[in-house]
Amino acid sequence: MLTLPEKVVFAIITAGSMAYFAYRAFVLVRLIQRTGKPDPEDRLNGLGLRLAGAAFDVLFQRRTFRKPWIGALHVLVVWGFFVFAANTINHFAGAFVPGFNLFGRTVLANIYAATADLFAVLIIVGIAGLAFRRHVLRPDLLTRPSPESVIVFTFIAGAMAAYLCAKATEIALGELADAEWHFVASWLARRFDAIGHGSLVAAAHIAWWCDGLMHLTLIGLLIIPTKHVHLVAGPFNLLFRRFRPRGQMTPLNLEDENAESFGVSRIGDYSWKQLLDLYACIECGRCQEFCPTHVSKKTLSPKKLVVDLKHHLLSHTSPLFCGKETGALVGGPIAADAVWACTTCAACMEHCPMAIEHIDKITDMRRHLVLMESDFPETAATAFRNMETAGNPWGFARNDRTAWAAGLDVPVMGEKGGADVLYWVGCSGSYDDRCKNISKAMVRILKAADVDFAILGEEERCTCESARRLGNEYLFQTAAQEIAEILNSYTFKRILVTCPHCYNTFKNEFPAFGAAYEVTHHTAFIQELMDSGRLNWDTNKGSLVAFHDSCYLGRHNGLYDAPRQVLASAGQRIAPVARDREKGFCCGAGGGRMWLEEHLGEPINVLRFQELTASGADRIAAACPFCITMLSDAAKREGRNTEVLDLAEIVARQLPL
Amino acid sequence: MSVLAILEQRGTLKPCALETASAANRVARGAGLAFDAVYIGADPGDQLSQLAGLGVRRLFCYADPALAHYTNDRYISIVADLVRETGATVLLGSATALGKELCASVAARLDVDLVQDCVEVWWDGGLMARKPIYAGKALAEVRIVHTPALASLRPNVTPIERDGGAMPEIVMRGAPGVPCRTELKESVMTAAGAIELTEAKRVVSGGRGIGGPEAWPVLQALCDAIGAALGASRAAVDAKWIEPSHQVGQTGKVVSPDLYVACGISGAIQHQAGMRTSRIVVAINKDANAPVFKICDYGIVGDLFEVVPLLTQAVTEGPKG
Numbered sequence: 001m002l003t004l005p006e007k008v009v010f011a012i013i014t015a016g017s018m019a020y021f022a023y024r025a026f027v028l029v030r031l032i033q034r035t036g037k038p039d040p041e042d043r044l045n046g047l048g049l050r051l052a053g054a055a056f057d058v059l060f061q062r063r064t065f066r067k068p069w070i071g072a073l074h075v076l077v078v079w080g081f082f083v084f085a086a087n088t089i090n091h092f093a094g095a096f097v098p099g100f101n102l103f104g105r106t107v108l109a110n111i112y113a114a115t116a117d118l119f120a121v122l123i124i125v126g127i128a129g130l131a132f133r134r135h136v137l138r139p140d141l142l143t144r145p146s147p148e149s150v151i152v153f154t155f156i157a158g159a160m161a162a163y164l165c166a167k168a169t170e171i172a173l174g175e176l177a178d179a180e181w182h183f184v185a186s187w188l189a190r191r192f193d194a195i196g197h198g199s200l201v202a203a204a205h206i207a208w209w210c211d212g213l214m215h216l217t218l219i220g221l222l223i224i225p226t227k228h229v230h231l232v233a234g235p236f237n238l239l240f241r242r243f244r245p246r247g248q249m250t251p252l253n254l255e256d257e258n259a260e261s262f263g264v265s266r267i268g269d270y271s272w273k274q275l276l277d278l279y280a281c282i283e284c285g286r287c288q289e290f291c292p293t294h295v296s297k298k299t300l301s302p303k304k305l306v307v308d309l310k311h312h313l314l315s316h317t318s319p320l321f322c323g324k325e326t327g328a329l330v331g332g333p334i335a336a337d338a339v340w341a342c343t344t345c346a347a348c349m350e351h352c353p354m355a356i357e358h359i360d361k362i363t364d365m366r367r368h369l370v371l372m373e374s375d376f377p378e379t380a381a382t383a384f385r386n387m388e389t390a391g392n393p394w395g396f397a398r399n400d401r402t403a404w405a406a407g408l409d410v411p412v413m414g415e416k417g418g419a420d421v422l423y424w425v426g427c428s429g430s431y432d433d434r435c436k437n438i439s440k441a442m443v444r445i446l447k448a449a450d451v452d453f454a455i456l457g458e459e460e461r462c463t464c465e466s467a468r469r470l471g472n473e474y475l476f477q478t479a480a481q482e483i484a485e486i487l488n489s490y491t492f493k494r495i496l497v498t499c500p501h502c503y504n505t506f507k508n509e510f511p512a513f514g515a516a517y518e519v520t521h522h523t524a525f526i527q528e529l530m531d532s533g534r535l536n537w538d539t540n541k542g543s544l545v546a547f548h549d550s551c552y553l554g555r556h557n558g559l560y561d562a563p564r565q566v567l568a569s570a571g572q573r574i575a576p577v578a579r580d581r582e583k584g585f586c587c588g589a590g591g592g593r594m595w596l597e598e599h600l601g602e603p604i605n606v607l608r609f610q611e612l613t614a615s616g617a618d619r620i621a622a623a624c625p626f627c628i629t630m631l632s633d634a635a636k637r638e639g640r641n642t643e644v645l646d647l648a649e650i651v652a653r654q655l656p657l
Numbered sequence: 658m659s660v661l662a663i664l665e666q667r668g669t670l671k672p673c674a675l676e677t678a679s680a681a682n683r684v685a686r687g688a689g690l691a692f693d694a695v696y697i698g699a700d701p702g703d704q705l706s707q708l709a710g711l712g713v714r715r716l717f718c719y720a721d722p723a724l725a726h727y728t729n730d731r732y733i734s735i736v737a738d739l740v741r742e743t744g745a746t747v748l749l750g751s752a753t754a755l756g757k758e759l760c761a762s763v764a765a766r767l768d769v770d771l772v773q774d775c776v777e778v779w780w781d782g783g784l785m786a787r788k789p790i791y792a793g794k795a796l797a798e799v800r801i802v803h804t805p806a807l808a809s810l811r812p813n814v815t816p817i818e819r820d821g822g823a824m825p826e827i828v829m830r831g832a833p834g835v836p837c838r839t840e841l842k843e844s845v846m847t848a849a850g851a852i853e854l855t856e857a858k859r860v861v862s863g864g865r866g867i868g869g870p871e872a873w874p875v876l877q878a879l880c881d882a883i884g885a886a887l888g889a890s891r892a893a894v895d896a897k898w899i900e901p902s903h904q905v906g907q908t909g910k911v912v913s914p915d916l917y918v919a920c921g922i923s924g925a926i927q928h929q930a931g932m933r934t935s936r937i938v939v940a941i942n943k944d945a946n947a948p949v950f951k952i953c954d955y956g957i958v959g960d961l962f963e964v965v966p967l968l969t970q971a972v973t974e975g976p977k978g
Contacts, residue, residue: 379908386930389791394907394930397794432926433948597908603895633925636865637895 866921926947
């Protein structure tokens with residue numbers, strides 16, 4: 001239908017745009033290729049699984065559907081885009097080959113015509129819904145709407161409207177073969193009856209051009225790095241997603257004599273995958289919805305972190321291409337407070353629809369600050385020194401480690417040589433008066449169930465998990481090697497721990513240091529004992545309990561059900577908590593925050609305590625010594641007498657005397 | 658050939674300066690060397706009379722308003738030049754925050770060895786030093802073979818010994834003509850009081866159990882009576898009852914006084930980590946089940962508003978009868 005001059009102009013515009021887009025795409029790909037370091041993880045193993053997973057997530061928007069309404073609106077747009085891919089080809093080819101159709105003159109073409117019309121409307125509905133949410137409802141997680149989102153919304157909805165108008169005018173002019181299948185466009189065409197032929201021809205040309213140019217613009221928006229680059233980068237990010245456990249930090253090779261620097265100081269110290277993450281960000285804000293530091297009004301928001309890193313990367317394209325130095329991230333685009341605020345609770349990674357890895361970005365910056373700059377909060381230094389010299393964070397004497405067990409007749413590996421179960425007590429359970437009760441309760445349970453167990457006693461030392469999360473990889477690796485040596489000198493079948501941080505370390509991190517053992521958290525262990533009938537208990541003492549999910553039990557290791565089943569079996573009623581399981585809210589002590597002061601924003605532990613007690617429960621149950629310390633402190637701070645108990649303590653109380 | 662002691666001052670001579678002088682005197686007598694001391698600061702006025710009987714032969718007194726406050730540039734060049742001038746074989750300083758920096762910088766300037774934070778020094782054919790290692794679990798004896806030998810002494814450890822009332826010969830000096838890259842405009846003191854928490858021989862601390870900031874005057878009265886510094890638990894700091902500079906604990910200051918009086922403190926592990934090396938711990942708490950009673954030497958179950966004033970009164974009035 002186009003005139004010859006129109007065809008020439010359109011050909012030039014299309015060819016020019018395509019060349020520019022190809023150039024832009026090339027720049028984006030080259031930027032992370034040149035800038036990024038090799039990634040420590042194999043990102044292509046299990047390729048079939050990766051492809052299937054990425055395809056499934058793209059098509060069915062698995063994470064997006066955690067908010068069902070948003071998921072539904074978004075999936076309309078996603079599917080619509082796939083449907084319209086064919087239409088775009090038809091439209092552009094149709095400019096030069098009148099009546100061009102990928103599906104020819106088959107029934108497929110008819111079905112496609114109807115589908116395209118349907119999705120043109122559905123996309124408009126989806127976009128209108130999403131725009132309404134973003135610009136009118138303005139939920140906190142989206143922060144302020146950016147001008148680019150207005151442009152994107154307008155062009156998507158506009159392109160669909162232009163498509164329908166173009167088809168409708170063609171139908172009105174009698175130029176479309178399968179008019180009856182374009183059921184929306186033909187309905188629209190009937191509205192045009194009153195318009196004269198000349199005006200209709202003009203309108204047809206205008207609509208055609210709008211349709212074509214808006215499609216070109218949309219393709220352009222995919223490549224120009226607005227957040228819409230996620231349409232292209234997102235599927236690749238899902239393809240290269242992390243397969244290693246979430247709770248596993250990558251070991252640094254500290255022996256590497258060629259390494260000039262450890263951790264991340266500048267943007268170019270990140271791996272290519274870490275940089276691809278930045279492109280993939282949709283700025284949906286789901287990462288910050290359950291983020292303890294964002295919710296408690298501190299400097300760090302995972303969304304802001306990723307967006308700031310992205311802007312930093314893109315605004316340094318030319319120095320990065322020329323191999324010039326870019327400035328340090330911390331103190332530049334990233335505030336030092338933000339780096340130290342993170343509790344590594346993984347709420348961000350759990351909820352990110354694009355599988356972005358936020359925690360590593362932060363811990364890598366901490367690694368640089370600690371290992372290279374020796375620049376870290378003063379109070380962390382005390383904990384580091386104590387872990388190193390005394391083998392526990394508080395600096396208590398090694399030979400006081402078994403004081404809690406006095407009079408309990410607890411077998412020690414060194415004397416026994418071996419046992420079925422090695423009970424790893426942990427530093428809190430050994431030294432903290434509050435947490436010693438958990439160890440004592442655990443021993444009661446083990447004895448009641450007649451388990452063959454032993455502790456390491458004075459040979460036990462801190463795993464230095466929190467030091468690792470604070471960036472002190474050297475301290476962690478030293479501890480890991482020391483512990484591996486001790487463990488390998490005894491025979492046992494598995495390790496039992498009462499601390500989720502120790503659990504995560506044994507399960508996900510120590511295997512890389514020569515200590516690969518089966519490890520069970522005490523919640524799962526108690527459940528086993530209950531299920532196998534080895535424990536008899538009194539279920540009459542049940543009460544209403546609010547259960548607090550520990551991040552390193554739940555989100556990091558997927559243990560959500562065992563603690564709940566133990567509580568239920570012990571006759572406790574579990575109160576509904578506003579944020580639990582995958583949405584659980586951190587106590588504030590993870591990621592080494594236990595050893596730092598919380599000067600900014602609101603206290604995280606108080607926020608969590610208020611939320612737990614709002615459930616109406618008069619008791620809080622947890623399964624982590626850090627959580628118990630933080631929540632007990634919050635109770636005192638709030639002047640409340642709410643009991644904060646470990647699962648082991650609740651179960652031990654119900655055992656017959 | 659002599660022993661040189663650095664007398665630390667913050668406006669006035671610090672007690673640790675006299676301790677360092679006593680230790681230096683002992684080393685000098687052991688080695689049969691002369692003992693000199695160096696004072697750097699503003700005009701000392703009549704404070705130097707405190708040096709009577711400490712065995713100082715010559716006191717090099719660098720008195721100038723420009724030297725009132727510690728600056729690395731000026732202090733280092735004074736001490737380093739003086740060591741060269743007097744040919745000192747032993748240099749002793751105090752292991753305070755300031756003293757440790759000064760000694761380390763002087764050691765670097767002179768390119769000699771330094772042992773920091775010693776609890777004892779003596780002469781045995783050379784300078785010997787004893788210092789705690791492995792978080793205080795063991796003591797190391799170190800012989801410093803090179804001269805001059807540098808050591809810094811932990812405060813509150815060395816007894817001050819006087820013999821007679823002889824005063825040193827005072828050699829007045831002015832500020833050195835070295836460029837100074839930093840200038841102290843103003844020092845803002847927090848309300849932490851005159852006694853530095855980490856150096857105090859006695860500490861009185863309050864926790865959540867004190868009920869509110871109105872209890873501080875009661876505790877401060879006891880502090881004044883026994884010459885103690887005022888501390889606080891994290892709970893009291895979190896409740897914003899007192900400045901964070903008073904906080905004793907894992908994430909606050911680590912103290913090891915002779916006497917630690919814990920008032921209304923439950924004794925959580927985070928607090929214990931900051932005071933567990935105190936020599937004698939007295940706990941005052943209403944709650945007889947508070948964990949603090951497990952770690953104290955003397956425990957008083959009672960209301961601190963009753964107990965603390967009685968203690969203060971007993972101290973100020975002395976033993977009855």
